[in-house]
Amino acid sequence: GVDIRTLRARTGAVTYDPGLANTAACRSAITYIDGKNSELLYRGYPISQLATNCTFPEVCYLLLYGELPNRGQKQQFSVDLTYHTLLHEDMKKFFEGFPASAHPMAILSSMISSLSAYYPETGERNEAELNTRRLLAKAKTIAAFAYKKSLGQPFVYPRNDLSYAANLLHMLFAVPSEPYEVLPVSEKALDMLLILHADHEQNCSTSTVRAVASSQANLYASISAGVNALWGPLHGGANQAVVEMLEQIHADGGHHQKYVDKAKDRDDPFRLMGFGHRVYKSYDPRAHIVKETCDRLLDDLGIDDPLLELARKLEETALRDDFFTERGLYPNVDFYSGVMYRALGIPTVMFPLMFALGRLPGWISHFRELREDAESRIWRPRQIYTGPHRREFVPIEQRP
Numbered sequence: 358g359v360d361i362r363t364l365r366a367r368t369g370a371v372t373y374d375p376g377l378a379n380t381a382a383c384r385s386a387i388t389y390i391d392g393k394n395s396e397l398l399y400r401g402y403p404i405s406q407l408a409t410n411c412t413f414p415e416v417c418y419l420l421l422y423g424e425l426p427n428r429g430q431k432q433q434f435s436v437d438l439t440y441h442t443l444l445h446e447d448m449k450k451f452f453e454g455f456p457a458s459a460h461p462m463a464i465l466s467s468m469i470s471s472l473s474a475y476y477p478e479t480g481e482r483n484e485a486e487l488n489t490r491r492l493l494a495k496a497k498t499i500a501a502f503a504y505k506k507s508l509g510q511p512f513v514y515p516r517n518d519l520s521y522a523a524n525l526l527h528m529l530f531a532v533p534s535e536p537y538e539v540l541p542v543s544e545k546a547l548d549m550l551l552i553l554h555a556d557h558e559q560n561c562s563t564s565t566v567r568a569v570a571s572s573q574a575n576l577y578a579s580i581s582a583g584v585n586a587l588w589g590p591l592h593g594g595a596n597q598a599v600v601e602m603l604e605q606i607h608a609d610g611g612h613h614q615k616y617v618d619k620a621k622d623r624d625d626p627f628r629l630m631g632f633g634h635r636v637y638k639s640y641d642p643r644a645h646i647v648k649e650t651c652d653r654l655l656d657d658l659g660i661d662d663p664l665l666e667l668a669r670k671l672e673e674t675a676l677r678d679d680f681f682t683e684r685g686l687y688p689n690v691d692f693y694s695g696v697m698y699r700a701l702g703i704p705t706v707m708f709p710l711m712f713a714l715g716r717l718p719g720w721i722s723h724f725r726e727l728r729e730d731a732e733s734r735i736w737r738p739r740q741i742y743t744g745p746h747r748r749e750f751v752p753i754e755q756r757p
């Protein structure tokens with residue numbers, strides 16, 4: 358009859374669980390993953406059905422509110438996301454302060470954090486809804502402006518007649534006084550990639566958003582922390598790392614077996630980027646969808662990318678090897694997504710930003726769920742102390 362909190366307080370017992378691999382830190386009704394059976398559900402719907410039948414804003418709505426929108430809700434939500442795309446003109450000055458070589462992830466996280474200066478929490482009615490829409494709409498404008506800044510090109514303002522994905526492509530690639538039309542195949546492919554990244558329960562960046570939000574920090578501060586957590590090569594930086602790895606192997610003669618062997622060598626820090634996952638110990642269901650769509654997109658665009666062939670060969674070679682199958686190491690969502698981004702003309706440095714834009718509705722949904730959760734407490738894990746025992750202070754003249 359004694360609950361876990363009381364038991365812990367009485368005994369001082371703690372669980373040592375590096376990386377919190379076996380610790381459920383919250384209850385959540387948003388996303389379900391069955392890592393053994395390659396299953397991923399958003400609010401109960403299989404990812405393959407959503408990727409085929411929905412638009413990204415519809416999936417945002419589903420994650421945020423728990424149900425797919427009806428026609429009226431879908432229309433209103435899309436209008437809201439368009440309405441809030443512009444940034445405060447003063448914010449454009451921030452971009453001028455960054456060096457042209459700045460990684461756009463540094464710009465994205467800083468600018469999201471600074472949105473809290475423009476839209477501070479005041480407790481007004483409907484504020485949470487408004488901030489949710491502002492953030493979803495403005496983040497893609499920030500991402501596109503960060504890219505334009507790195508090129509030294511003028512910013513391209515959002516076009517309100519375009520869909521979320523098409524507007525993003527427009528802001529990234531249009532240049533003043535030259536016609537630019539977003540290809541429907543590119544728009545569809547990007548929309549689908551955003552859907553596939555939209556949520557993935559307690560991954561590193563989402564747990565970071567929850568950890569920061571648990572101190573009751575505001576939405577923008579919490580999400581900005583999530584962007585930074587996503588930046589690392591073991592998480593959202595993996596799509597960039599995959600393409601860099603494929604380029605390196607290609608430049609080195611494309612010897613896939615050599616690199617599979619290298620990844621197996623325990624004395625070599627090299628890992629097959631885009632392989633392995635904390636939860637999936639079978640094929641990542643998103644990777645299946647990306648692999649198929651990637652084939653189709655390259656066909657439609659008439660692109661013959663040697664990196665796609667190389668990725669396929671690496672996968673085949675690795676999956677014939679017991680080292681990978683015994684450890685449950687299969688391609689994850691990022692193994693093929695980088696090749697798709699390349700086909701869309703998106704430069705490698707922007708890949709993690711594409712991931713961040715996709716993951717945004719997931720982060721916001723978790724932030725909102727935590728705020729409404731009566732069981733939520735400030736995140737404060739324990740540790741196993743390994744430092745020196747108590748000792749007496751040594752005055753500086755007596756120190757060796």
Ligand code: ACO
Pocket residue numbers: 376590591592593595620621627628629630631632633634635636684686689690691
């Ligand atoms: N290549 C070669 N060996 C690997 C790889 C890999 N990509 N990933 C894991 N292993 C091996 C490890 O060496 C370890 O072997 P051991 O048991 O003999 O020591 C075993 O598989 C388990 O690996 P861990 O690192 O303990 O697994 P963990 O769950 O901590 O890490 C992670 C998961 C970070 C995804 C890891 O697989 C990895 O580094 N992959 C490459 C980076 C990557 O693709 N990240 C994207 C993740 S998905 C996402 O964010 C969308």
